[in-house]
Amino acid sequence: MSDTQSIRVENLVKRFGKGESLVNVIDGASFSINKGELVALVAPSGAGKTTLLMMIGCVEEPTSGTIYLGDEKVYDNRWLTKETRKIRREKIGFIFQAHYLIPFLNVIENVTLLPQTNGISKEESQNIAMELLNYFDIADKAHSMSSELSGGQNQRVAIARALANKPQIILADEPTAALDSERSIDVVKMLKKIAIDQNVAVVMVTHDEDMLPLCDRILKIENKKVISIDAKKSGKII
Ligand SMILES: Nc1ncnc2c1ncn2[C@@H]1O[C@H](COP(=O)(O)OP(=O)(O)O)[C@@H](O)[C@H]1O
Numbered sequence: 001m002s003d004t005q006s007i008r009v010e011n012l013v014k015r016f017g018k019g020e021s022l023v024n025v026i027d028g029a030s031f032s033i034n035k036g037e038l039v040a041l042v043a044p045s046g047a048g049k050t051t052l053l054m055m056i057g058c059v060e061e062p063t064s065g066t067i068y069l070g071d072e073k074v075y076d077n078r079w080l081t082k083e084t085r086k087i088r089r090e091k092i093g094f095i096f097q098a099h100y101l102i103p104f105l106n107v108i109e110n111v112t113l114l115p116q117t118n119g120i121s122k123e124e125s126q127n128i129a130m131e132l133l134n135y136f137d138i139a140d141k142a143h144s145m146s147s148e149l150s151g152g153q154n155q156r157v158a159i160a161r162a163l164a165n166k167p168q169i170i171l172a173d174e175p176t177a178a179l180d181s182e183r184s185i186d187v188v189k190m191l192k193k194i195a196i197d198q199n200v201a202v203v204m205v206t207h208d209e210d211m212l213p214l215c216d217r218i219l220k221i222e223n224k225k226v227i228s229i230d231a232k233k234s235g236k237i238i
């Protein structure tokens, strides 16, 4: 594995159920994503985007195949560690369509939660959080509650929270679906800046064609496999 590669998946298969109710979702996907890359993952609804993201994120167990995260092989027809939770916590930042901020904690408490769970001191966690909130131009909201923020502001906090752990990989499942087009562009540009500044891979599921030109590459699930498309030459693909 080269040191520019962040994610590599080989012959990944995912089936749900058995017998009559067997659903074959991913049937032999192979691809890789480099550090610093913002990749859009597109496919029709039900095609397996979330399932694929959750397998890369060590949440959903594949049926078979191989997954490398950074230089660590984490799955080879079985999880290679009992501690998939540790991998998630240390390597991966998740961003969802809804921000899922904890309503009874203020902004900075939401952002410091994960680093503190990872054993980082309260003071250092707060420094990390303030740095991120500054980076996202939302430091003045550090002591506000989520309910006092707009949708775009909440999503920026959710992205800050995903980064607080200094993850190597950011997995974002339709992060702009709840935002208007201007806010969506802001969020995607932010994800691209993160990919470059922090040298991490960002995989973003999106249904929004307008976001594709902002991405470096498009991965499309087609016939239960994953194909790579140059974002600049994409045309109409969703
Ligand atoms: N836990 C599960 N049990 C059974 N089938 C599932 C489960 N999760 C997802 N699926 C099925 O897998 C397919 C892909 O789902 P999903 O990954 O959510 O698609 P997408 O995110 O592209 O809309 C769908 O047919 C869905 O019904």
Ligand SMILES: [Mg+2]
Binding pocket: 049, 050, 051
């Ligand atoms: Mg989905």
